[in-house]
Amino acid sequence: MRETGISSEAVYSGALLVVRRDRVRLPDGRESVREYIRHPGASAVVPIHGNGDVVLLRQFRYPAGKVFIEVPAGKRDPGESPETTAIRELLEEAGVRAGKVVQIGHFYPGIGYSDEVIHIFAGTDLEETPSATDEDEFVRPFRVPFEEAVRMVHAGEIDDAKTAICLLRVWEWWTRRLR
Amino acid sequence: MRETGISSEAVYSGALLVVRRDRVRLPDGRESVREYIRHPGASAVVPIHGNGDVVLLRQFRYPAGKVFIEVPAGKRDPGESPETTAIRELLEEAGVRAGKVVQIGHFYPGIGYSDEVIHIFAGTDLEETPSATDEDEFVRPFRVPFEEAVRMVHAGEIDDAKTAICLLRVWEWWTRRLR
Numbered sequence: 246m247r248e249t250g251i252s253s254e255a256v257y258s259g260a261l262l263v264v265r266r267d268r269v270r271l272p273d274g275r276e277s278v279r280e281y282i283r284h285p286g287a288s289a290v291v292p293i294h295g296n297g298d299v300v301l302l303r304q305f306r307y308p309a310g311k312v313f314i315e316v317p318a319g320k321r322d323p324g325e326s327p328e329t330t331a332i333r334e335l336l337e338e339a340g341v342r343a344g345k346v347v348q349i350g351h352f353y354p355g356i357g358y359s360d361e362v363i364h365i366f367a368g369t370d371l372e373e374t375p376s377a378t379d380e381d382e383f384v385r386p387f388r389v390p391f392e393e394a395v396r397m398v399h400a401g402e403i404d405d406a407k408t409a410i411c412l413l414r415v416w417e418w419w420t421r422r423l424r
Numbered sequence: 425m426r427e428t429g430i431s432s433e434a435v436y437s438g439a440l441l442v443v444r445r446d447r448v449r450l451p452d453g454r455e456s457v458r459e460y461i462r463h464p465g466a467s468a469v470v471p472i473h474g475n476g477d478v479v480l481l482r483q484f485r486y487p488a489g490k491v492f493i494e495v496p497a498g499k500r501d502p503g504e505s506p507e508t509t510a511i512r513e514l515l516e517e518a519g520v521r522a523g524k525v526v527q528i529g530h531f532y533p534g535i536g537y538s539d540e541v542i543h544i545f546a547g548t549d550l551e552e553t554p555s556a557t558d559e560d561e562f563v564r565p566f567r568v569p570f571e572e573a574v575r576m577v578h579a580g581e582i583d584d585a586k587t588a589i590c591l592l593r594v595w596e597w598w599t600r601r602l603r
Contacts, residue, residue: 246484246491246562257436257443261459262537264436264443269486272562280440281487282461282537305425307448308460308539309532312425350580352588353488355534358441358461360487363585383425383451399596401529406542406585409531413592417578 246272248279256280284361288330289318289407291415292341292368298388300339300371301408305383313405314397316412318363327364335368339386344370349418352410363407367415391416425451427458435459463540467509468497468586470594471520471547477567479518479550480587484562492584493576495591497542506543514547518565523549528597531589542586546594570595 248269257264263283271277292300302315319334321327331346349365389397395416397403403412427448436443442462450456471479481494498513500506510525528544568576574595576582582591 246482246564248484248486250486256438259435259443259445259459260457262443262461264438264441266438267486272484278439279486280438282441303425305427305451306535307427307429307446307458308537309535309541310539313532313535315535350583352583352585353492354585355538355540356485356488356492356494356584358487359534360489361534362488385425399593404529404531405535406531406533406589409593410585410588414578414588 248272248277251276280358282355282359282361284359285321285323286327286362286364287318287320288327288334288364288366289316289411290331290335290343290346290366290368291316291411292335292339292343292371293391293415293419294371294388297391299391299394299412300341300386300388301394301403302338303385303387313408314403315405315408318407318411328366331364331366331368336374338384340374341368342372342374343368344372349415352407354406365411365414367418391419427451427456430455459537461534461538461540463538464500464502465506465541465543466497466499467506467513467543467545468495468590469510469514469522469525469545469547470495470590471514471518471522471550472570472594472598473550473567476570478570478573478591479520479565479567480573481517482564482566493582493587494584495587497586497590507545510543510545510547515553517563519553520547521551521553522547523551528594531586533585544590544593546597570598 251268253267256266266280317334317338321330346366346368398409430447432446435445446458496513496517500509525545525547577588
């Protein structure tokens with residue numbers, strides 16, 4: 246079933262995206278071409294307050310041209326562990342410091358044209374930092390009961406893939422702990 | 425919160441990927457650059473047999489270099505409705521004809537660098553076609569109880585984002601009907 250690389254070429258290197266184009270050998274012996282984005286990987290966190298609220302963000306995303314509801318998430322910096330990325334993004338985007346982060350799993354957002362993997366975390370023992378109260382023009386954090394966030398996924402009000410998966414998988418982990 | 429486009433340029437047009445690079449005006453008045461992939465959109469289907477089995481596929485994906493478990497899915501051809509794409513992919517990839525397809529929702533797999541939207545369908549009243557029994561070297565369909573597929577998502581054995589979301593959202597719709 247495997248495809249094996251014959252040659253590989255960086256066909257576009259931009260500020261954000263690196264596109265590669267590889268010649269590959271298919272399982273039946275023929276040759277084909279694969280184009281894909283190289284990505285350093287990312288972490289995404291569901292921050293859970295003691296009262297059961299989660300912290301989500303409203304953020305405008307240019308490619309689709311609309312505001313999405315998202316969990317805090319971001320790309321790994323060079324040499325950074327997925328856990329460190331999760332803690333950093335939580336602080337930068339949601340303005341909360343997590344006493345504890347637990348890795349729940351991982352997923353691949355776009356297997357057809359990217360090698361990106363996103364690590365899923367739950368963040369607990371939260372402490373709000375002063376920046377949490379700064380509304381900025383780019384990322385707006387808000388609190389919502391976890392159960393309501395899950396309802397929003399099933400109702401299609403939350404339609405960002407990483408946020409949907411993180412909420413549903415962390416919810417399953419969270420409610421299993423309480424049973 | 426919005427960003428508005430100032431200018432837009434296709435910086436890479438390959439066999440599969442089209443990358444655009446836009447200059448944008450940020451909400452605070454500064455300028456920045458956004459790079460992203462233009463995508464025609466896609467449909468993904470959870471095919472559900474009368475006995476409660478779903479049909480999934482094993483498929484090797486070159487960018488991440490591994491075999492993934494997936495729901496049947498594919499890009500929209502020009503002029504095709506999401507429903508037609510769903511029915512076509514079901515036949516081509518899983519070898520089943522669906523008497524009925526129902527749209528359950530949609531999601532955006534990669535809002536940071538793509539405008540792709542994936543429409544989620546449930547396919548029922550399935551009829552296996554002769555091609556369903558052909559094992560090919562690229563896509564291998566198999567049947568598994570729906571509940572077991574959901575367990576595999578939460579266990580991380582299914583780690584393709586579109587498949588995880590489709591299974592969890594269609595499962596919620598499916599079990600709600602039976603309650």
